[in-house]
Amino acid sequence: MEVDEACERAGGRDYLELRASRCEVGIAGCGSGKVEGSVRLSSGRTAVAVEVKGPESSPSGAPTKPTAGRDGLLVTVRSIVRPISGLAGEREQDLESKVVSFVEGILDPSCPPRTTVTVVVQILSEDGSLLATILNATAVALVEAGVPLFGSPVAVSIAVADSGTPRVRLDPDLREESTCELVGTYAYLFVTEGDQTGASVVQASSMGRSSAETAMLALATAEKAAEAVFHSRRGGEE
Amino acid sequence: MEKESQAFEKLYPQEFLQRFLAKGLRPDGRGLTSARDVTVHVSPISGSPGSAIAKVGNTTVVTSAEVSLLDLGGDEGDDDEGRVSHALDVGPLGATHNDGSVAKTRQQVASVSGRVQGVLSRCVDLRSLKLEGEGGKAWLVGLKSVCLSLDGGLFDAALASCVAALSSLRLPGEVREVVGGGEGRESSEAVVAMEEDRAPSRPVDFLLIPAATAVSIHGDRLLADPTAFEEALAGAEVSAAWGWAPSGGGGDPELVSLEVRSEGHGRATVDADVVHRCLAVSRRRSEARWKGRCLGGAERA
Numbered sequence: 001m002e003v004d005e006a007c008e009r010a011g012g013r014d015y016l017e018l019r020a021s022r023c024e025v026g027i028a029g030c031g032s033g034k035v036e037g038s039v040r041l042s043s044g045r046t047a048v049a050v051e052v053k054g055p056e057s058s059p060s061g062a063p064t065k066p067t068a069g070r071d072g073l074l075v076t077v078r079s080i081v082r083p084i085s086g087l088a089g090e091r092e093q094d095l096e097s098k099v100v101s102f103v104e105g106i107l108d109p110s111c112p113p114r115t116t117v118t119v120v121v122q123i124l125s126e127d128g129s130l131l132a133t134i135l136n137a138t139a140v141a142l143v144e145a146g147v148p149l150f151g152s153p154v155a156v157s158i159a160v161a162d163s164g165t166p167r168v169r170l171d172p173d174l175r176e177e178s179t180c181e182l183v184g185t186y187a188y189l190f191v192t193e194g195d196q197t198g199a200s201v202v203q204a205s206s207m208g209r210s211s212a213e214t215a216m217l218a219l220a221t222a223e224k225a226a227e228a229v230f231h232s233r234r235g236g237e238e
Numbered sequence: 239m240e241k242e243s244q245a246f247e248k249l250y251p252q253e254f255l256q257r258f259l260a261k262g263l264r265p266d267g268r269g270l271t272s273a274r275d276v277t278v279h280v281s282p283i284s285g286s287p288g289s290a291i292a293k294v295g296n297t298t299v300v301t302s303a304e305v306s307l308l309d310l311g312g313d314e315g316d317d318d319e320g321r322v323s324h325a326l327d328v329g330p331l332g333a334t335h336n337d338g339s340v341a342k343t344r345q346q347v348a349s350v351s352g353r354v355q356g357v358l359s360r361c362v363d364l365r366s367l368k369l370e371g372e373g374g375k376a377w378l379v380g381l382k383s384v385c386l387s388l389d390g391g392l393f394d395a396a397l398a399s400c401v402a403a404l405s406s407l408r409l410p411g412e413v414r415e416v417v418g419g420g421e422g423r424e425s426s427e428a429v430v431a432m433e434e435d436r437a438p439s440r441p442v443d444f445l446l447i448p449a450a451t452a453v454s455i456h457g458d459r460l461l462a463d464p465t466a467f468e469e470a471l472a473g474a475e476v477s478a479a480w481g482w483a484p485s486g487g488g489g490d491p492e493l494v495s496l497e498v499r500s501e502g503h504g505r506a507t508v509d510a511d512v513v514h515r516c517l518a519v520s521r522r523r524s525e526a527r528w529k530g531r532c533l534g535g536a537e538r539a
Contacts, residue, residue: 079345093348100345101499184496201474201508204498207356209446209481212517215493219510 010173016225018156018171019044019129023137025144037145041137044173045127050137052145055115074113077103081121081134095121095131098203102135102155105202106189108148117147128173129157131185131205151191152233153202154226158218159183160210168221182208182215186222190230197230199223255471259459266295266465273451273463273523274391278402288407292399295465296389301399303381303407310374320367320376322358322404326351326396328385350393354383354400357450357479357494362404363443377409379442390465393477394450398527401448408439446481448494451523453477453516455508460516462523474500474508476516480524491521 013019021043028038028051037052058076079099081092099119107117119141121134135155142149159172162181169176177183184206188199204222206215247254247265258265268274274295283289288303310318328347358381367377381403383396454464454472461468469475476498480491496517500508 090348090352093345094352097343097345097349105500198507199509200500201498201513202500204496204513206496207353207360207494209360209492209494211490212493212521215496215517216510216514219513223510 009169010175015167016170016221018225018229019173023140025140037141037143037147039137039141039144040124041133041140042124043129043133043136043171045125046129046133046173047124048130048134048137049122049124050134050141051120051122052117052138052141052147053120054117054145055112055147056118058114058116075104075107075111076116077107077119078116079103079119079121082123084123084125095134098131098205099134099138102153102187102203103138103142105187106139106142106149106151106153108150110148117142126174128175128177129171129185131155132157132171132187135185135187135203151189152230153187153189154229154233155185155187155203156222156225156229157183157185158206158222158225160208160214160218162210168218170221170225180208182206182210182218184208184215184218184222186219186226188223188226188230190227199227199230251467252471255456255468259456259461264461264465265467270459271462271519271523273527276395276398276527278398280402280406288403288405290399290402290406292395292402294391294395294398294463296387297391297395298386299383299392299395299399300386301381301383301396301403303379303400303403305407305409306378306380307369308376308378310368310376318368318374318376319364320378321364322355322362322379322381324351324355324358324381324383324400326354326383326385328388328392331384331386350396351383353393353479353495353497354381354396357397357448357481358400358404360494361401361444361446361448361481363445366443367409379404379407388466390467390469391452391463393479394452394463394527397448397450397479404442404444407442409442411439444484446492446494447484447528448479448481449524449528450477450479450495451520451527453519455512455516460519462519472501474498474512476508476513476520478517478520478524480521480528482525482528491525493517 021041024040026038027040028035035051035053040049055075077100079096081095082088083092099121103117103119119138132155139153157171159169159176159180160182161167172180184204187203189202191198206218262270277293279291281289282291283302286302287305289301291298291300308321326347369375381400383399385392451463453476454461454468455474456472464472478493479495481494482491483489498508498513
């Protein structure tokens with residue numbers, strides 16, 4: 001991918017460069033005993049705080065998932081997303097539904113059945129790529145809480161501008177999201193077996209008019225970006 | 239024999255489905271990549287400015303459209319445009335389980351509704367909703383959908399019924415503002431005049447006509463337009479909404495919205511290749527739906 005001479009992104013970012021992110025773990029404190037995993041993640045000026053409780057026993061009478069009897073996941077995942085201010089509206093409910101399906105997609109089958117995992121998200125500030133930040137923070141909080149995950153999840157956010165040659169931008173801010181035509185969030189799960197690492201899509205949601213080829217291009221870029229993030233994390237741990 | 243097969247379906251649903259899939263069929267007799275027909279009735283509700291019922295198999299969604307005025311704030315910018323809002327209600331009528339629990343949670347319904355609103359906001363020419371003249375006002379088209387029965391394909395049916403309701407909607411041709419109050423203060427409400435001999439009403443302009451088909455992934459098989467039974471057993475689902483130019487004439491459709499959800503942990507590995515195949519299936523089926531649907535219902539007043 002070539003670099004444009006005149007970088008139009010705020011802060012002189014490259015088109016495929018993530019914003020600086022900060023992660024603080026254990027902010028809620030273990031003393032209260034109520035919250036098992038908590039993290040505050042910020043990516044640029046988007047910041048969220050996520051708390052995870054569980055797995056804890058489901059209260060009897062809690063609605064069990066109508067799964068037609070399959071032997072899949074028996075863990076109930078609940079999610080609450082709180083906006084910066086005011087009451088939660090339809091957008092927050094949509095984010096809750098995405099968080100629930102994300103967590104269901106990454107939970108390991110060894111998670112104790114008939115339990116409930118609760119994820120509470122508080123949006124602290126917003127500047128684009130909100131869903132990706134929420135999903136990444138949720139993954140860190142789940143690890144912090146000791147909930148078994150099937151692999152390493154990474155979520156990235158992509159925006160494609162509509163001017164002639166599709167310009168794919170990674171980690172868009174709010175201004176870019178409103179001007180770009182296609183905006184999507186893609187969450188991948190990296191599973192390592194021996195030396196091989198496989199990536200699979202856990203969740204992808206994009207909205208905006210584009211050709212099918214552009215959408216597949218965004219998907220491919222997202223996968224490469226997620227892979228780069230995954231490898232940089234692994235490199236950082238060693 | 240009938241009772242035995244029903245018991246087998248209840249006790250071992252996965253094996254029940256696999257027996258059909260191994261033969262390239264589905265429990266309702268469809269092929270793997272054939273979608274249910276969309277039946278649309280336009281203007282079933284006479285009291286509503288625009289309405290439609292869409293049926294996809296056993297899934298029924300009725301939508302009613304109404305218009306109200308939106309105050310744009312006075313400063314005439316370039317991107318002054320109207321708005322389309324959508325609300326979806328599944329509720330008890332959409333329950334398909336014997337214990338009475340609702341098939342979709344409040345959050346999943348909000349997710350579907352937000353997606354329909356996003357797709358329609360991009361497919362309707364919002365600039366054409368702006369009213370001529372001074373005052374900075376535009377139309378706010380409010381769509382309210384109610385799901386009467388649910389058997390998979392909620393998003394597809396909701397989108398189809400909204401598009402049909404919008405096609406039957408007529409925007410009033412003229413708006414007169416009533417100056418109310420003794421002090422001569424301008425009332426913030428406007429009286430909409432729908433007199434026959436004044437400016438004629440106009441239909442809603444579409445930039446693209448959307449249609450959607452969901453594809454569920456079972457192992458390495460793709461099932462187009464899954465029923466609720468197949469949806470619950472799927473390892474992953476890809477739902478795509480496509481838009482065609484209203485002038486027709488073929489051409490490639492644009493992808494307006496894409497959602498991929500996977501259950502993960504080895505049950506379904508979704509990679510770019512699988513998504514590409516799902517998109518191809520979804521596009522073929524959505525094209526059949528778009529062409530088969532009679533938008534000529536717009537001629538009916």
